[in-house]
Amino acid sequence: MNPTVELITKMADDALIIGHRHSEWTGLGPILEEDIAMASMAQDKIGHALALYTLLQEHFAGPDPDTMAFSRKPADFRCCHLVEHPNGDYDFTLMRHFLFDHAEWLRYQMLRQSSFAPMAHFANRISGELKYHILHANTLLQRLARGSEESHARLQAALNDAFPLAMGIFEPGPYEQELAGTGVFAGEEILKNRWFLEVEHRLLSWGFQVPALSDAPAGWGGRKGYHTEFLQPLLDEMAAVIRSQPEASW
Amino acid sequence: MVTEHIKQRTPVLSLQAVWDALAQVHDPELPDLSIVDLGMVSEIKVNDNRVQVKIIPTYTACPATALIQLNVAEQLRGLGFAEVEVLRDSQTPWSSNRISESGRKKLQALGLAPPPQFDSPWTEQTLGQATCPFCGSNDTHLHSLFGTTLCRSTHFCTGCGQLFERFKPL
Numbered sequence: 001m002n003p004t005v006e007l008i009t010k011m012a013d014d015a016l017i018i019g020h021r022h023s024e025w026t027g028l029g030p031i032l033e034e035d036i037a038m039a040s041m042a043q044d045k046i047g048h049a050l051a052l053y054t055l056l057q058e059h060f061a062g063p064d065p066d067t068m069a070f071s072r073k074p075a076d077f078r079c080c081h082l083v084e085h086p087n088g089d090y091d092f093t094l095m096r097h098f099l100f101d102h103a104e105w106l107r108y109q110m111l112r113q114s115s116f117a118p119m120a121h122f123a124n125r126i127s128g129e130l131k132y133h134i135l136h137a138n139t140l141l142q143r144l145a146r147g148s149e150e151s152h153a154r155l156q157a158a159l160n161d162a163f164p165l166a167m168g169i170f171e172p173g174p175y176e177q178e179l180a181g182t183g184v185f186a187g188e189e190i191l192k193n194r195w196f197l198e199v200e201h202r203l204l205s206w207g208f209q210v211p212a213l214s215d216a217p218a219g220w221g222g223r224k225g226y227h228t229e230f231l232q233p234l235l236d237e238m239a240a241v242i243r244s245q246p247e248a249s250w
Numbered sequence: 251m252v253t254e255h256i257k258q259r260t261p262v263l264s265l266q267a268v269w270d271a272l273a274q275v276h277d278p279e280l281p282d283l284s285i286v287d288l289g290m291v292s293e294i295k296v297n298d299n300r301v302q303v304k305i306i307p308t309y310t311a312c313p314a315t316a317l318i319q320l321n322v323a324e325q326l327r328g329l330g331f332a333e334v335e336v337l338r339d340s341q342t343p344w345s346s347n348r349i350s351e352s353g354r355k356k357l358q359a360l361g362l363a364p365p366p367q368f369d370s371p372w373t374e375q376t377l378g379q380a381t382c383p384f385c386g387s388n389d390t391h392l393h394s395l396f397g398t399t400l401c402r403s404t405h406f407c408t409g410c411g412q413l414f415e416r417f418k419p420l
Contacts, residue, residue, distance in 0.1 A: 033394040033404070040396040047311020118340070125343040126310055128420040129400075135374060136395050 003175030004116055004184050005060050010078035010173065010223055011107070012052035016069055017231070018083040018100060019045030020238055021093075030090050037136055041097075044129055051126075055118055070239040074231045080168040080222040084230045088158075091151075094144070095158035098137035099166040103195045105130045110191065115183035138202065145206035156208055163211040168219030170195070263329055268294050268301060271325045278314050279399050282356045285318060289348025292339045300333040301326055306344045309400045309420070346420045358383050362402070363416035372419045380416045382407035390414075 001009075022042035029035025053069065056062030063071075082100060087093045108130060111123035144151040170192035179185040196213050203210045221227070242248075272294075273286045285291060285305065293304040303322060307315045319336045326334045346365035349357075354364035363383045366376055378392045387409025394404040395418075402415040 033396070036398075037394060037396040040400055043311045043400060044309070045311075047309070051310050121341050121343075125340070128343075128345070129309060131371075132395050132418070135377075139395070 001174075002060060003173075003178040003182075004119075005056060005062070006078070006173055006175055007179060007185055008052050008056055008119070010080075012049045012056070012068070013077045013079035014083050014100075014104070014169075015045045015052065016049035017077075017079045017234065018096075019043075019049060020234060021083065021085075021087055022097075024087055025093070034090075034140075038093075041133055041136070044133070048126060048129075051122060055122065059118060066242070070242045072235075074227045074235060075225040077227065077231065077235075078223050078225065079227075079231075080165075080171065081219045081228050082162065082165040082168055084222070084228045084234065085165065086230055089154070091144075091154040091158040092162060094137065094140060095155060095162045096165075097133075098141055099162055099199060100169065101130070101133045101137055102198050103166070103169045103191065105134050106194050106198060107191055110186050110194075113183075114185060119184070141202075142206055145208065152207065159203065159208055160211065164214070164218035166219065167192075167214060167217075168222055171220045171223040173223050263296060263299070263301070263331065265294060265296055267329060268296060268303070268326065271329050272303070272322065275318060275321045275325050278317055279312075279401075280357075280360070280362075282360055283353055285322070287350050287353030287356060289350060289353070290318070290344065292342050299331055300335075301329075301331045302335040302337065304337045304339040306339045306342050306348075308344045312400060344420070346417060349417070357417055361414065363405070363414060365417045365419040368419055376419060377403070380405045380414075382409055382412070383414055384412055385410040 019042045022038045022045060025035060025038040026042070027035065029038055049069070050065050053062065053065035056068070057064060062068065082096060085092075085096070105127075108123040108127060111119050112127070114120045114123065141155065144155055146152075170188040172188050173179075176187050176189075180187045192213070200210050269286065269291075272291055273284045275285050277283050277285065277288060280288075288308065290306050290308065291303065292306050293302075295302040303326065305315075305319060305322060315338075319338070323334050323336045326336075347367055349365065357364045361383050363380050366372070366379065368376060377395070379388070380390050380392070381388050382390055382405075385407060387407055389408040390405050391408070392403065393406045393413060396402075397404045397415045401418055401420070403418050405414055405416055406412075407414060
């Protein structure tokens with residue numbers, strides 16, 4: 001695989017899958033404002049996935065975006081395990097949203113300098129949109145961290161569950177050196193360290209115990225096409241309509 | 251076909267005619283505002299009976315973008331151009347700073363607070379400051395970062411006790 005294709009595929013797959021997970025809260029959010037927020041962020045994420053699949057199609061002769069989203073097998077996906085996990089309670093959803101979105105935001109900040117110009121333009125374009133996502137995560141976590149003993153304890157438990165999975169965001173790909181050498185992307189290790197600086201001080205200020213940054217393979221495998229048992233059912237549900245009416249036009 | 255072709259070539263279509271036609275293309279989610287009000291047009295090239303227009307999409311996931319492109323093409327064909335090309339400008343990032351003065355007035359009239367102009371990147375502070383479009387009070391607070399469409403946030407006005415929406419700074 002072309003290194004840039006590998007990079008864009010994993011970013012698009014992450015966005016698509018977490019977007020689908022967010023969308024599962026539509027109509028079920030704990031309060032109306034959160035229902036709307038999750039639905040809006042789902043719409044953004046799936047829109048970003050579409051834009052990234054379109055980059056693959058336009059610049060690397062990739063398949064059309066619908067084929068990428070709806071017709072691949074789990075082993076063809078490059079998303080990390082963190083995004084595949086079911087939503088669980090709202091505490092896990094929020095903590096995952098916080099951990100994932102800070103990483104995504106920083107990744108795009110790095111990509112604004114990418115030597116692959118279409119990616120640099122895209123990163124530039126969507127920064128404002130992503131800022132709303134991290135602001136949402138920060139605001140709500142801060143409020144709940146100071147809410148009650150129960151809300152704090154639930155978020156700490158969610159952090160303990162989500163943190164090792166978040167390591168999988170930074171699982172090194174097969175082309176780290178090529179991507180860094182050609183100036184396309186500086187690499188997962190640099191991103192991971194920047195991310196930890198960003199999330200650690202916030203979590204500490206909200207009174208959470210932050211697990212240590214690790215290279216332990218908890219949550220690894222997604223970037224190589226090895227997934228959790230949760231991905232296949234998600235893909236089945238996501239593609240249910242298109243599979244029932246493959247010839248339909250929209 | 252030949253006569254029709256000649257007929258279409260006759261009028262000389264000015265750049266102004268194109269701008270006027272584009273001012274008739276509206277955002278389906280904000281029907282009072284045109285794509286010119288929103289600052290979505292980045293380039294127009296008129297060459298004889300050919301026209302090329304570049305449109306800057308606003309939010310990446312905005313479902314209206316594809317429809318707007320179709321409407322632009324239809325509007326320009328209506329002017330009599332033989333060849334119409336509508337391109338997405340993916341290099342220019344759209345910003346709410348691009349919304350024109352008249353666009354801001356139209357938002358206000360819709361009961362939607364216009365986005366603040368910003369020089370440096372906006373902050374949490376900028377987001378919290380909004381003027382109520384109903385009573386004009388500045389005694390308001392941010393209620394939710396999201397609203398009924400991707401481009402709106404929700405605010406509460408202490409002055410008149412009403413929720414209102416604002417076009418988000420982006």
